[in-house]
Amino acid sequence: MFKAVSTQVSFPKQEEQILAFWKENAIYAQSLRQRAGAPTFVFYEGPPTANGLPHPGHCLTRAIKDLFPRYKTMRGYLCERKAGWDTHGLPVEVEVCKQLGIHSKEEIEEYGIEPFIQKCQQSVWRYMQEWERLTERIGFWIDLSEAYVTYHQSYVESVWWSLKKLFDQGLLYRGHKIVWWWAQGGTALSAGEVGQGYREVADPSVYVKFRLVDDPNTSLVVWTTTPWTLPSNTFAAVHPDIDYAICLDAESDERLIVAASLADALAEKAKRTWTVERTLKGSELVGQCYVPPMDTYFSKFEQASGQLRDGKAERLYWRVVGADFVTLDSGTGLVHIAPAFGEIDYELLQEEQSRFDPSGDKPQLLCAVGPDGKFTSDVPDHQGVWVKDADKAIARQLKEAGSLLLLDQVLHDYPFCWRADQDPLIQYPRESWFIRTTDFRDAMLTNNAQIGWLPENIRDGRFGNFLQNNVDWALSRERYWGTPLPIWECEKTGKREAVGSYEEVLSKPGVAGTDRWDQAKAANPELPEDLKVHKPYIDSVTYDSPFAAGERMRRVSEVIDCWYDSGAMPFAQWGYPHQGTDEFAKAFPADFISEAIDQTRGWFYSQLAISTMLFGQADAEAKEATQKSAKLAAPKPTHDIAPVAYPHPFKNCIVLGLMLAEWYESKDGKQRYLTEEEARTALGTSYISKTGKMSKQLRNYRSPQEIFDNHGADALRWYFFANQPPWSSIIYSERAIRDSIPEFLLRMWNVLSFFTIYAEIDGFAGATEAPGQLDQLGRDELATAPSYSPVAERAELDRWILGELATTTAEVIERMDRYDSFGACQQISALVDGLSNWYVRRCRDRYWGKAKAAESRDKSDAYWTLYEVLLELSKLVAPFVPFVAESMWQTLTESVRERVRTSVHLCDYPTVASQRCDSLLSERMRVLREIASLGRSARMDAKLKVRQPLASVEVSLASDTHMAWLTEHDQIIREELNVKQIAYNAGNSPYIEYQILPNFKLLGPRVGKQLPELKKQLAALDGARLLAELQSQGFVEIELGEQPLRLTGDELEVRLKAKSGWAAAQGRECVVVLSTDLTPELIREGMARDVVRLIQDLRKQRDCQFTDRIRVYFEFDNAELTLAIEENHATIIGETLATEILFSPPASPIDTHSFEISGQTLQLGIEKVAAVASSGGPA
């Protein structure tokens, strides 16, 4: 028994109810419990940063993360989904600073680290709740109550364990890193922050002479826009392969060395006349010593030299060195190297250092600037001056010393602090902790090679590339809210050790300082225990040094990069190895993860790096390769963890594209609107549509909540899944989301609605007939119902749609198993289209038959078929659109609620009823649909509307393969095209021209260059004759060049073309020709159908129920029309549920309407007849 559901459906409202239903019945928990003991499908949630509100892009991530676990669960796997939150990091600190109205580290320290990190922890919680709301609303099933949280003690201790392991293997070391440094604030800025602060400014552009030691009349010419770095000059770099010119300056009689190709331009710029005396390769300059333009360190280290690895002596500083990065794009082809103030410069220094004997002297970092951005006492002339302020004075000094060739100005982009936009940033060396990831580069590449990336190009493209260029991971941050680096340092000796847990620290001899936490906790019992492993509490904990008697071990002050936190998630989410050993063993590696492409260098990398370093590899070869490439032999690794086979930590990864915003703005860009309607209302036609990055500042996107409220989560999900492959960028367009609803969701819903409307009217019993437990109401259960007839005995259309269902199911499974959600959606869409626009459309009459379903086998079959398709469909779409799928299931199983599973999400995914797949039937139906389509097209051409019956059509087919079948099944076509008779032929029709084309694919390799000629010949020959020949003897012979060429049917393609002058339409395989002769009888029949149509319209206007009876009144004066109505009286009253037709005005005043049929005006009125006992089904 079914209750009709309306076509007027509010998906958002329905979704809210379903959310409540899921919650009340703990469906998600049940879906997991059901799979206890089943093979697992491991999913990792990449922890969203709980800082800031979720935006539409996050909806996509959450949707796709939901899709595959749901699918796999239905497919029989146990897929636990543990939520997680990334809670540490600078953005959180900034957010809190904003709240407190402070900026710098000094201010934070003034405020107090203790209350500061407490605020950080609270801030994170506030956003988490917003995220949880979004997560639930979009239908993302994940266990939020057991979420891992990166600031939790157990998590922090897992991270500590891993860092200790790396430290003990010598993989964690302290070194310099050149960072973008905000000197006034005393902090480094992340790349993202630096990117925000670029601004075009004018800086000095100086060309400086470096005199050669051997020949003081000859100078290298270098260029710089940062004169303040010159006091720290260490080297001059040239490209070994570039040509350099030694130029004689006519005026000063000195020699200058610049890149040969730049000499003329430079001379002109300096307004000098240079004569090139000689050119030489950069490599010939390498090793030349020069006098730096400013004597900061020169007099001190002029003589300093060291021993190279090969035993030779080499001057430490102020040499020409070769470097590949030198270009001719700007400057002079010679580069001033100040390793303290440039990353590349620093790398060059490191390279130089590695040339020297490790035990002896080597060049050191020369840095004349303090962390405050001011010159140190190394530069007495400018001591205490902010470097950017010293540029002018330095230029003057250079000029006085005769070292300045040219002073100019240059406009370029330079980064400023995004929080204090008057403060330029400088590159500055900071001490930092590093992980020696470069030792694992090859291992990471080997591991990466086995990950299933979607799209595939990520593996060798963006991600592989990034791994190739791996540099050691700069791990530490000089901040407050983060996982503290678990390294304690001896105050006396500076020796260090790492600890792997809080307990381990407590077990150290002479431990002290834990009272700091105890006091804080006593003062504020609300403080979460987790904070005790954070700054500042952990900093107070000290213990006796094992390295020097009587000394204390104190923690280093840094916290770590929060990317390390997230990358440690595979084990840290369980607190491994301090706890959760079993859980970790079961859930490593992940089968599936997905994030947007911005995570390439983020979570994808941090996970792979940490996992590769900690859990090694099974592949011995890769290991060897890694060790070979290792720059420094690490101490023996401790093998307390069994190596894990590649790939890990994730096997498959869908890399999502970025989501773009769409908005409209005025031509001057000042006014911005989120919808076109708004823009049009405000601006008329003078607006432009824009797409681009979503931006908080521009406010160019709307909140996801609006979409949920207006269109629902399913609409959004389906739009994401079905409109493009997940890795291409998606425009978040409200209009596009709205437009995609009728195409699929609504279409499917309308089929459901259609089914329930008639099933209710007809009293179709459905599953209630079946005895006992019905479980998932699959085909086996349905088959136990007495009126369920074997599929093989049902009507062609029934077998067709069930075949399509089976084929689609197979296709969807095949695609989903390949993580091709887009392809799966296309299959589902095509099925729903066929269901709605062909199956239901062609079957409507069967549901309207007079007999009750129980009395008519055909009608009953029609119901059973549609019922079964809808049930299976609800399961098929369940992972994609979980809400509407649930509604469908509930609607379809309402009357057997107690005997089936509570939710569609507790069902198994449909299996393929392969015996129902019928590709031949499918192909035939396709041809049949094409004929129908062509027939309508031909009618259109002939201006014969479909309501006008026609005597006959002739269908010419290119081949007779399906002719017999089509002839047997022409009723569908007759109805569809409203014709009385159909004649099929394949071969000889007076209306058709035959065109024979070569099969290029087959004949290409065979005849090669002669193919165009063959095509020409075939076209010139009589197609009909060739076809006849082909049909009679199986081949045709063509004279091609010298040789006759024998061609078989496979090698030729027959095309049909309607001859002109007929009401015909041609398709690829057939031509449909209409008989346009109309007899008076046919015309009257057409009139009758017009009459039916008019009455039906009126019924609709009067809100008649499908079963209401009516009385019809006509008033007109036309004999032909009268005759038409009389002749077709039975049809008219049957179709319209009329009790009688009266040719007179109604006795009681009812509305009559004026219409026109075939140029005749008539008055028509209808009147509901007092309800008689309903006789059931519609007419």
Added chain:
RNA sequence: CGGCGUGCAGCUCGAUGGUCCGAGCAGCGUCCUUAUAAGACGAAGGUCGAGGGUUCAAUUCCCUCCACGCCGACCA
């Protein structure tokens, strides 16, 4: 500057090297309709980013270039 990706109808996309560049949406016209916010049919809309090459045949493969996007580097 480098890496990666994308360029096809107004929009969103698709097309194992094969002769038909296609689908959906939007707009237009006509038709159909007692489930439909639906559907059918049609016309219009494209130098498949540009130029070379390979091939009997290129939107498809290769090269160069251009535009856009992302990521990164650099501005010494």
